[in-house]
Amino acid sequence: MTTSSATPHSGASPAAPQQPANPAPRRRTAPAPGLALERFGLLALFVVLIVVFTVLRPDTFATGANFRSIAISQSVLAVAALALMLPLVGGRFDVSVGANLGLCSIVCAALMSRAGLPLPVAVLGTLLVGGLIGALNGAVVAYLGVNSIIATLGVGTVIGGAVTAYTQGVPISSGLSPALATISTRLVAQLPVLFVIMLVLAVVTWFLLTQTPFGRHLTAVGSNAAASRLTGLRVNRLVLLSFVGSGVLAGIAGVLQVGAQGNGDPTIGGLPFILPALAAVFLGATTWHPGTYNVPGTILGLFFLGTAISGLSLLGVQPWVTDVFNGGAVVLAIVFSAQLKRRRTGFLDIGS
Incomplete structure (x- = not known):
């Protein structure tokens, strides 16, 4: 009895479907409207905001002087937002950025006014102090296992008390370098110097986070620390x-704050001062690269908030509206960014 089933060595094999010798390349599909809205929705809303305030207050809002004022007032907060963003990329939270900024502004002013040091030395000393505060925070969080919010909140409270004890609540305004004290009035190509410095720092931070192994590894840690450890990341x-990077940026923001305000003010640096920067970081995570903390989104978010506050002030709203606006922006931005991150990664681990 013979069988008709074919073996692998027999000549009768099922006919395979013919594949074209040169398959046509697949067309790239256009991004979904929803994705485009997520990426550029805040930018479009920013443009609409400017148009609305321009129509409502054409003589006061849509002026070069007002836009320069916004650029100057938001530049220090933008650097502070970059400082907040670095630990957040790694899944941690530095609540002490505002206090560190305030301390560094006092250190910078005191080194010039009371120690008589030249501006470059005072700046280097200030950045060293900021970096040391960041290193202290990092050591407590990374090697002692303390929750980052609790650890940095405690450090920030200690810093605030130390600044008050040293200054007795009196600003340091004499003996400052004229080059720093007048920096808020200087322009480069019709742009405020403070704004240009902020842009340079933003580009450097963007490059560090997106174009270097450190940035990619830190992003991996923020996405899944346990998996990152298993792959050999330190x-x-x-x-x-x-x-440490957050502390250094806070130190730079402290130096720029002295230049923007013309003195070392012991009352700045608390949570209300840093609230717009905090809102900008989370708001930035909902745009440009939704679900991730990113530099372009953070800068856009901050100037969106700053422009809105400027327009509302020109409309004559009560001062409490600013606090409500900033606080509400923080809550909404955190909610939206958390949902986007959860949708992208499947889980949310923030503030550990």
């Missing part, structure tokens, strides 16, 4: 360095 070291 998670604790990366978290520590993110806090």
